[in-house]
Amino acid sequence: MAANATGEHDRRWSVARFYLVERDALFARIREDRDLPRLLWHMTVVSAISGALYGLTVGIYAGGWQPLYNAIKFPGMLLATLALCVLALYMLSSLLGGRLSLRQVAAMVLSAILVTTVLLLSLTPPLGFLMLTSDRNYPLTVFVNLVAIVIAGAAGARFALQATAAVHADDDELRARAVRLMKAWMLLYGLVGMQMLWLFRPYFRETEVFIRPIGEGGSAFAAFGNLVVSVVRSLL
Numbered sequence: 001m002a003a004n005a006t007g008e009h010d011r012r013w014s015v016a017r018f019y020l021v022e023r024d025a026l027f028a029r030i031r032e033d034r035d036l037p038r039l040l041w042h043m044t045v046v047s048a049i050s051g052a053l054y055g056l057t058v059g060i061y062a063g064g065w066q067p068l069y070n071a072i073k074f075p076g077m078l079l080a081t082l083a084l085c086v087l088a089l090y091m092l093s094s095l096l097g098g099r100l101s102l103r104q105v106a107a108m109v110l111s112a113i114l115v116t117t118v119l120l121l122s123l124t125p126p127l128g129f130l131m132l133t134s135d136r137n138y139p140l141t142v143f144v145n146l147v148a149i150v151i152a153g154a155a156g157a158r159f160a161l162q163a164t165a166a167v168h169a170d171d172d173e174l175r176a177r178a179v180r181l182m183k184a185w186m187l188l189y190g191l192v193g194m195q196m197l198w199l200f201r202p203y204f205r206e207t208e209v210f211i212r213p214i215g216e217g218g219s220a221f222a223a224f225g226n227l228v229v230s231v232v233r234s235l236l
Contacts, residue, residue: 027166051075064206116156
């Protein structure tokens, strides 16, 4: 009886443990190309749900249709960025002597996105507290959420580097090249991701539009500089 209860408890937590704790098993599965279509689908679903729940929480602060809009936009933005950038990583890896298939490369990157979205979901309670107690300070709300996204993204990037090293563990020279390539590719992914995040706005204000026209408002990089100035002024 106790054994059955323990088994049921383990199965209940197996998803979280597999991705966040038992990472060696995940990396081995990617390296061996074992049942990857199912793994890719599973990671996509978990990432989409986690990103949607984070977006829903952020949207509640804004009100109106923003909870629904954000629940679609946050996971959509992350997965769209992956779709734009993953082929470049695969081709560059092949040119440098890598022997991974496209789905193995996609699995490595998607595992990082999963870590990012799950961590974002775990940060929603403190973020919600800060937003609700900030006296509707819009620049501060945007800033703390951007900091959370950066922290979660950094954790996901670290996970991707660990996955890259583990998948190429049998060849030291190839592993070193693959890790350097992954670092360079993550810079590309981060730049595209920032602009994608900007194009999918708004997130923190109640509006009637799903996204603003693409030609409005310049780039993410100029907007980030203006945001930092606004936050500093609001805190002085």
